[in-house]
Amino acid sequence: MKTNTPSSALVLFSGGQDSATVLAWALARFARVETIGFDYGQSHEVELEARQRLRAGLTDLDADWAGRLGPDHVVDLSGYGALAESALTAEMEIAWREDGLPTTFVPGRNLVFLTVASALAYRRGMRRLAGGMCETDFSGYPDCRRETIDATEQVLTLGLQRDMPIDTPLMQLTKAQTWALADELGGQELVDLIVELSHTCYRGDRGQRHDWGYGCGDCPACELRQRGWHDWRAGK
Ligand code: ZN
Secondary structure, three states, rough: OOOOOOOOOEEEEEOOHHHHHHHHHHHHOOEEEEEEEEEEOOOOOHHHHHHHHHHHHHHHHHHHHHEEEEHHHEOOOOOOHHHHOOOOOOOOOEOOOOOOEOOOOOOOOOHHHHHHHHHHHHHOOEEEEEEOOOOOOOOHHHHHHHHHHHHHHHHHHHHOOOOOOOOOOOEEEEEHHHHOOOOHHHHHHHHHHHHHHHHHHOOOOOOEEEEOOEEOOOHHEEEEEEEHHHHHHHHH
């Protein structure tokens, strides 16, 4: 079924803190919201599970949001994952490379995700894409920068012959500001939901519960999430 709602967005939703916040942001704004996730051979099935629990949690939180949230789509990109091996998709150490990028960098990942998402959005009659890409991340992934997103937006608009804006509400936010945005959108209940259900840890570790959520506590993703949480709490 095509939705063709003028105010509709397809959210790139991985089940992490950032994309969970963006999903809430989109639900607060657009009449119709659907989600897309990618299975590209991540070591962590836990990420894909977190997505379903978060979607259910968000619809419990707010009746309007429940009415706006449409189906989830999981796209199998294991072929891409196989050719783009990194520390996330293979058993490799998380470290910094000589060119300044971490080994968690998966070449072309966001370019592939956005292109696939745009094809689904087109088919579903969704008007725009939204994602948690962020320039302030420690990692500095080049395909998460707004400059890259602007160029991608242009390419998609030309190639689809239809406007395909890409919203990136977290682009300039620190992790502390992302927690603050969740608080603004859905109060403590939303913050609690994201703490409890979203998954960020690169190692897929959900064995330990910290005040900022589950994770190993010392991979770069956990460190970033932890620091953001404490900075936000300290500033409240
Ligand atoms: Zn971790």
